[in-house]
Amino acid sequence: AQTSGLNASTALTSTNRLRLLKVISLFFRICMGFQAAVIEFARNVCGLPDADSTELKPDCQTPVISILPEQKKIEGLGGNMRLGGQDVVITPGTLAAELFDGAEHIRQRFRHRFEVDPQYIDTLAAGGMVFSGRHPEHPIMQILELPRDVHPYFIAAQFHPELTSRPLSPQPMFVALVNAALKNK
Template sequence: DLHERVNPIEEDRSRARWQAFADSITAPRRHRIKLGITGKYAALRDAYASIDKAIEHCATTLSCEIEVNWIDTSTINDMEDAARELDGLHAVIVPGGFGSRGVEGKILCAEYARKNHLPYLGICLGFQVAVIEYARNVLGLDDANSTELAPDCSGAVISELPEQKQLEGIMGGTMRLGAQDVQVTPGSLAARLYGEQSSIRERFRHRYEVEPEYIDQLCEAGLVFSGRHPEYPIMQMLELPRASHPFFIGAQFHPELTSRPLAPNPMFMGLVAAGIRLSEPGASLKDIPERWRQSSDGDSASNGKPLAGTT
């Protein structure tokens, strides 16, 4: 029968892991943070169900009670609005989305997080708005934008993927979809989060990328592209050096889609751990595994330069 075909030792280990996870769900939490999720669908929590579950996986694993604040970015029009929504949080997630509504609010949230050292995770569009914000306010490109949002803008730091530029069809019909390999810069925050792996595999759903002609300029201004396509100059992860920010990272892919109860996604784990560090300054946090405690220690590799062959 089935039992005879299963290794009983491994079966017992698996059962023990699940039992420990189940016990930790109801156990008193040792830490507490406030985390913001910013988006135009904030009133509909199910729109971010995968992100919600990824956060739950981390909360259980790190014994952290996470109070989630849902923030509607369509109501954020200036830095005063952003400060009102984000002040008092210990971490923020800027998730993906389509269309222009609420995007300027997301850009303001990225700016607030960067300037105020608020742990930041940008996903898909959240990755792109971090690039736009950095281009506008650090690189000095006032009209920086995405061709998805402003097709005729002169500072298009985000544009369609090369394979999509000659295609036509409904939105979503020409997307780069599914699991793809990502080459990771050694010594970067991304590498530390993923256990120093040189290559990872994550799931994508996008049509736009960082415009290659701006990559060098962004890197020279201090932005670090720590993950890229293995063959083409397509930037897939970004971060800020430890010297300028405790935890600021973005991914063009969707890390929430590979998070599991017994194996939370590393980007979410790093964000929650960074939020715990912010909420408990000076604490040793010895109960948190070193991989997550130290995930933002040390300067990112390459001094903001992309990997060889990216430009």
């Protein structure tokens, strides 16, 4: 069931990314949605038709999403998650930098064990995917986006912005999505 859910999310990502040709469509995804965006982009833009996640297809030939390196040594699923507050370094001049008021780094809450496999980062970037948020010390991608000349609002986060959003202090990614919807209605 989870595999078909990811396949549906990947298909929806492809449809959304391509909609720009006819209708403006906004794109904001969290956690598994971030991973689905990477898989879809690898398959349909970077020419990697077998791209997949080792979480759902452990024997895939093109594992663009794989388990975090520091988690590979841990046996069982209970203790091998990247949990809690983590720093994210923001790339200047990106949508993420704009959303977070030019901050060089932010702290966000995570709950995941899979990531963009480092061996595919350059391929994805060469295809046009911008990794605008990264771990400060390791090749762990945490925010992705497409340039606005490619798509008016396409951003995804590996972290969970809903965990730091409050009614009177909403997380900037949600505010920006609403503002983009108002602008592009």
